[in-house]
Amino acid sequence: MKPSLYVLGAATLLTVAVCARPDSHESRYRVTGSSTLAPVLQLVSEHLDGVGADFSMDVQTGGSSRGIVDARSGLADMGMSSRDLKPEEREGLDVRAIGFDGIALIVHASNPLSAITEQQVVDIYTGVLGDWSHLGGSGDITVVNKAEGRATLETFLAYFELDNQQIAADVVIGDNAQGVRLVAADPKAIGYVSIGEALSAVERGTPIKLLALDGREPTLQAVQDGSYPIRRTLYVFAQQFDARGERILDVLASDVGKGIIESLSFVPVPSSEAR
Amino acid sequence: MIERGTRAHWAAVAAAGLLGGLLVPGVVLFLLWESASILFGRPSALAGLQWYPLDGLLGLLPLVAGTLLSSLLALLVAVPLGLGTAVALRYHAGTAAQRTGDTVLGVLAGTPSVVYGLVATSWLLPHTGASLASAALVLAVMVVPTFTLLALAALRQLPGGLMESGTTLGLSRSQVIRRLLLVVARPRLAAAASVALARCLGEALAVEMVCGNVAGLPSRLTDPVRTLTTTLVQEFEYAQGEHRAALHLVALVVVLFAAAATSLALHFSHKRLLVS
Amino acid sequence: MKALALLCAALVGLAFVVLAGDIIARGVAALHPGYLTEGVRDAGRAGGIAPVLVSTLVVVLVSTLISLPFAFAGAVLCSELLARRPALSRVFRRSYDVMAAVPSVALGLVGWTVFSQGLGLGFSLLSGSLTLALMMVPIMTVGFLVGLDSVPRALREECLALGVTRWQALWRQVVPAARQGLLAGLALAVGRATAETAALVLTSGISTRMPASLHDPGATLSVHLYHLSRNVPGGEGMAYSAALALLAINLAIHALLTRLRGRRILPI
Numbered sequence: 122m123k124p125s126l127y128v129l130g131a132a133t134l135l136t137v138a139v140c141a142r143p144d145s146h147e148s149r150y151r152v153t154g155s156s157t158l159a160p161v162l163q164l165v166s167e168h169l170d171g172v173g174a175d176f177s178m179d180v181q182t183g184g185s186s187r188g189i190v191d192a193r194s195g196l197a198d199m200g201m202s203s204r205d206l207k208p209e210e211r212e213g214l215d216v217r218a219i220g221f222d223g224i225a226l227i228v229h230a231s232n233p234l235s236a237i238t239e240q241q242v243v244d245i246y247t248g249v250l251g252d253w254s255h256l257g258g259s260g261d262i263t264v265v266n267k268a269e270g271r272a273t274l275e276t277f278l279a280y281f282e283l284d285n286q287q288i289a290a291d292v293v294i295g296d297n298a299q300g301v302r303l304v305a306a307d308p309k310a311i312g313y314v315s316i317g318e319a320l321s322a323v324e325r326g327t328p329i330k331l332l333a334l335d336g337r338e339p340t341l342q343a344v345q346d347g348s349y350p351i352r353r354t355l356y357v358f359a360q361q362f363d364a365r366g367e368r369i370l371d372v373l374a375s376d377v378g379k380g381i382i383e384s385l386s387f388v389p390v391p392s393s394e395a396r
Numbered sequence: 397m398i399e400r401g402t403r404a405h406w407a408a409v410a411a412a413g414l415l416g417g418l419l420v421p422g423v424v425l426f427l428l429w430e431s432a433s434i435l436f437g438r439p440s441a442l443a444g445l446q447w448y449p450l451d452g453l454l455g456l457l458p459l460v461a462g463t464l465l466s467s468l469l470a471l472l473v474a475v476p477l478g479l480g481t482a483v484a485l486r487y488h489a490g491t492a493a494q495r496t497g498d499t500v501l502g503v504l505a506g507t508p509s510v511v512y513g514l515v516a517t518s519w520l521l522p523h524t525g526a527s528l529a530s531a532a533l534v535l536a537v538m539v540v541p542t543f544t545l546l547a548l549a550a551l552r553q554l555p556g557g558l559m560e561s562g563t564t565l566g567l568s569r570s571q572v573i574r575r576l577l578l579v580v581a582r583p584r585l586a587a588a589a590s591v592a593l594a595r596c597l598g599e600a601l602a603v604e605m606v607c608g609n610v611a612g613l614p615s616r617l618t619d620p621v622r623t624l625t626t627t628l629v630q631e632f633e634y635a636q637g638e639h640r641a642a643l644h645l646v647a648l649v650v651v652l653f654a655a656a657a658t659s660l661a662l663h664f665s666h667k668r669l670l671v672s
Numbered sequence: 673m674k675a676l677a678l679l680c681a682a683l684v685g686l687a688f689v690v691l692a693g694d695i696i697a698r699g700v701a702a703l704h705p706g707y708l709t710e711g712v713r714d715a716g717r718a719g720g721i722a723p724v725l726v727s728t729l730v731v732v733l734v735s736t737l738i739s740l741p742f743a744f745a746g747a748v749l750c751s752e753l754l755a756r757r758p759a760l761s762r763v764f765r766r767s768y769d770v771m772a773a774v775p776s777v778a779l780g781l782v783g784w785t786v787f788s789q790g791l792g793l794g795f796s797l798l799s800g801s802l803t804l805a806l807m808m809v810p811i812m813t814v815g816f817l818v819g820l821d822s823v824p825r826a827l828r829e830e831c832l833a834l835g836v837t838r839w840q841a842l843w844r845q846v847v848p849a850a851r852q853g854l855l856a857g858l859a860l861a862v863g864r865a866t867a868e869t870a871a872l873v874l875t876s877g878i879s880t881r882m883p884a885s886l887h888d889p890g891a892t893l894s895v896h897l898y899h900l901s902r903n904v905p906g907g908e909g910m911a912y913s914a915a916l917a918l919l920a921i922n923l924a925i926h927a928l929l930t931r932l933r934g935r936r937i938l939p940i
Contacts, residue, residue: 131737138734138886139798149888151794156633156903159878160715167713170881179889181795181877182903184633196794263525268609269450270634286448292526292620293609295630296902302605306521321905385905402839406753412742413749416809417764420771426782480680488674489681495930497681500688502926503919506863507691508894511915514901514908515694537687544684553822570673591773598775601869601898628777629870647778654773662766 149179150365154188154201155272156296157222157315158355162201164381165372176365185272189214192358199359199366204272206356216358219373221388223316223344223352224276227301229308230328233257237332243281245311248289253309265303265312266290273297276353277313305329316344317386345388355387424651431645434638442645447611447622449631449639456649458611462621463653465614466528466603467596470535475589478540479578482547487573498548504541512538513605520606529617531607535599539592546588550581583664590661597653600625624650692919699916702909708917712880716900717910721917723882727890730797730883731876732865735804739861742805743812747857750813751820752828752842765817771810779807780871788875795889800876804868808861815857819850859929866921869894893918 152162159182166178183191185202189210192200206216226242228234234256244250245262253260266288267274278285292310294300297318304310305327316339319331331339334350343349357373359366372378379389428435434442434454444455485497516534524530554577562572578585600623608620609630624646635643710720746768754761783803793799823846831841847854877889878899891899897914900907 128741131741135734135737160904163715163880166881167715177881179795179877179879179881181879181889182633182873182899186634186636196789268630268634269448270631270639284451286446286451286453290610290620291608293611293622293630295604295609298902298905298908299605302517303521303526306517307525318905325906402837405839409745409748410753412745413747413753413764416742416746416771416813417749417767419806419810420767420774423771423774423778423782426785427778430781430785477680477683480677481684484674484677484681488677499923499926499930500685502859502863502929503922504688504691506867506922506925507915508867508869508897508918510869510894510898510901510911511691511695511918514911514915515691518694519690540684540687549818574673594773598773598777600775600777625775625777632777632781644781647775647781651770651774651778654775655770658769658773659766662762662769 150176150199150369151179151181151191151197152199152201152357153181153183153191153197155185155203155355156182157203157272157317158201158357160385161220161355161381161387162357162369164384165369165378168372168377168381169368174368176368178369184270186270189358192360195360198363199357199369202272202356202358203353204275205354206358213360214358215360215362216356217370218354218356218390219378220355220382220390221344221352222355223339223341223349223388224273224280224313225316225319225331225339225349225351226311226313226334227304227319227329227331228311229304230330231308232311232330235330235332236334236336238335239281242334243283246281246283246288246290258309260309263291263307263310264289265292265294265300265310267300267313268293268295271295272353273313273315276351280351301327301329315386316341316349320386341383341386341388345391352388354390420655424648427644427648427651431641431648434641435645437638442642445613447627449635449642452638454638454642456624456646458613459622459624459627459646460649461613462528462531462607462611463597463623463625463650466531466535466607466621466623467593469528469532470539470596471589471593473532473536474540474543474592477536478543478547478592479585481540481544482551483573483578485544486548486551487569498545501541501545505545509538509599509601513602516602516606525618526606526608526620527618528607528614528621531603531621531623532617534602534606535596538599538602539595542595543588543592546591547581547585550584550588551577553584554581586664587661590657590664594654594657594661597657598625598650600629604629624653695912695915695919698909698912700913702913703916707913711882712896715904715907716880716896717904717907721893721896721914723880724891724893724896724914725917727797727876727883728866728892728894730886730890731800731804731872731892732862734797734801734886735808735865736858736862738801738805739808739812740858743809743816743857743861746809746813747816747820748842750817752838752846755825768810768813768817772814774807774810776807776868776871779803780874782806783871784874793887795875795877795879796887797876797883797890798886800872800890800892801886803871803875804865807868807871808865811864812857812861815860816850816854817857819853819855819857820846822853823849855929859925862925863922866892866918866925867894868892869898873898893921 159180162180185204188200188202191197297314300312300314301322304312337349339349344352382389441454442456445457446453446455485494520530562576604626609622610620611622614621632643707720709722713719750761750764787793787799787802831845872892872895878891879889880891883890897911900911
């Protein structure tokens with residue numbers, strides 16, 4: 122009779138476990154979307170837990186597009202996006218910009234190059250320039266591009282007025298951390314990643330360096346005042362921000378929020394009403 | 397025949413067992429359903445040689461090539477390596493070594509892909525770059541434990557008297573292993589290789605970190621490749637509309653490949669052992 | 673020949689040493705006494721992994737509990753009920769084998785649509801467990817079948833001849849005789865479950881708060897590792913620590929299961 126006892130026991134245990142839904146579950150504020158922004162909201166969540174807020178946040182990833190879809194359908198209370206929302210996506214949503222993320226070109230620390238021109242970038246990425254010898258180094262250039270659908274790729278392509286099919290890539294990466302890892306492992310590589318990720322990596326001693334573009338240094342200050350040209354805007358949005366949502370927005374606009382955003386090497390937006 | 401008093405028990409078992417059998421058709425149907433818009437809308441696009449989903453170019457061929465090339469190359473490395481290891485553990489090692497070997501292999505088999513990918517990035521990339529070679533090597537290392545464990549099981553299940561018969565006839569241990577035991581175990585070993593192939597075909601995260609991910613037909617081992625699974629991993633979160641449908645189809649193709657590999661395994665394991 | 677075999681074994685051993693060595697070397701740096709008991713802080717870059725361990729334990733336990741009866745039923749179906757119908761049995765066996773080879777990414781897609789959205793479970797440990805069960809049932813079934821098949825037909829015939837019902841014969845004779853294979857199937861499935869990442873990112877999520885019920889989301893150790901190494905700037909160090917924890921857990925599980933299987937590893 123052992124098997125039926127097991128089945129009965131397991132079934133009871135599972136039913137009880139499944140039905141146990143503490144009240145706190147209902148008041149969870151669900152946030153989904155960009156994995157770039159997820160750490161920011163996770164830190165906000167930790168802060169709110171620390172000050173004893175009366176609700177808790179549940180942050181998940183899934184990508185910018187998913188965040189938009191979930192926010193529109195109500196599956197999530199708030200969405201995060203690291204790319205611009207299309208006009209049809211903005212309908213019915215209250216969109217707030219919470220920060221900027223610059224995109225910098227990076228090379229291995231041993232690369233003699235420290236500055237690059239826009240034309241050189243275009244030439245390298247379209248395969249016209251295949252060798253480091255014209256730029257002070259030696260060997261074939263390993264061109265690192267981003268996977269389709271990523272906001273970083275779209276921003277890059279838009280800025281340099283290129284089409285993805287024109288790019289002669291040697292490696293295609295998914296997320297920024299991987300881009301950093303790849304360039305750090307290959308002295309002949311060049312890639313582009315979120316400045317936030319790159320600066321954090323440099324701080325930790327990862328052997329990469331950021332290149333100045335047409336004389337403009339990729340610093341956080343430059344991203345904020347606009348002197349560094351390539352940047353993308355980071356957004357959060359909701360159908361409507363209720364009391365909990367407003368609380369989160371307040372945190373993001375406060376000194377604590379700015380500190381969080383800066384700790385991840387993004388740049389806070391001067392005013393949280395920006396669209 | 398089933399005795400009267402236990403009919404209900406067996407019926408319950410049969411019902412529960414049937415559910416498990418419905419999983420594959422269920423998954424296949426689901427994937428077909430989700431890929432309907434491209435499968436029935438623009439199926440010819442799938443036969444293209446370029447994968448630029450945002451421009452509507454959804455050719456699966458380079459992805460299929462990447463998957464097949466990396467998996468087969470990986471097997472080329474993993475099967476001999478695993479076979480040698482299995483032979484070493486089974487015939488040339490004591491109990492303690494065998495138990496250590498079992499544990500080591502088990503731990504290796506239970507390590508997540510991400511970890512393999514991270515370690516490979518530090519140790520392989522600087523030498524072989526983000527390429528087909530790196531992808532094949534990572535896959536080989538990941539699949540060796542599975543293959544070795546299965547090969548070990550195959551060797552352990554051989555009839556006990558074979559080794560003795562061989563040595564009694566005057567053959568050395570090495571000769572018996574090579575000419576008799578491995579030959580007799582061949583069907584099960586081929587089955588093990590097919591299972592390893594299935595695992596290679598389905599592997600995603602580790603490969604994604606070292607293969608280069610450029611969709612195209614590689615001409616050298618040092619060229620980058622992209623496989624069906626790495627495409628899924630890289631693009632799934634961000635795909636919409638037709639792109640998303642195409643990705644479900646990519647998943648379906650992977651499932652079909654896995655099905656083919658396992659059918660191969662079953663085909664081999666049904667061949668009776670040459671010696672009964 | 674012997675030298676070649678030993679060389680192969682040495683190479684595989686080397687791979688293990690490099691892997692384990694790298695994990696240990698980089699993972700130890702972030703360890704501190706409270707690592708296993710503290711909560712997660714700074715998006716995973718500080719603090720401990722207590723909630724993650726709990727999530728992992730819950731997900732693996734629940735998915736195993738759910739999978740066991742179905743997997744066992746499937747194996748019994750093929751080896752006992754369909755013993756006289758080899759063609760049909762082969763169809764089912766093929767189905768299980770194929771399902772066991774389905775890549776986890778595909779199962780994550782299925783799990784998200786069917787459990788998280790379809791059943792309205794959203795990101796939750798339950799959704800993750802159900803998705804994992806999809807993966808574990810076939811693997812367990814295949815393993816269980818190996819065990820049940822290895823029991824000689826003669827045993828069942830003898831039982832029937834003695835007047836024992838098939839049901840009793842199954843539980844009192846066949847299952848104990850198949851114990852090794854059954855445990856191996858269980859070990860294989862649990863091993864895969866703890867290593868699973870892709871399917872769980874989409875269903876049980878990346879949340880690192882201590883879960884209070886099955887409906888809460890919770891990152892398992894593999895998912896936490898994945899998120900730290902890919903999305904959290906500066907998270908790689910802690911990712912290695914998580915990898916170290918996972919390595920330790922794997923070792924413990926294997927040691928335990930090797931013990932349970934008894935000392936039947938000697939050459940026959």
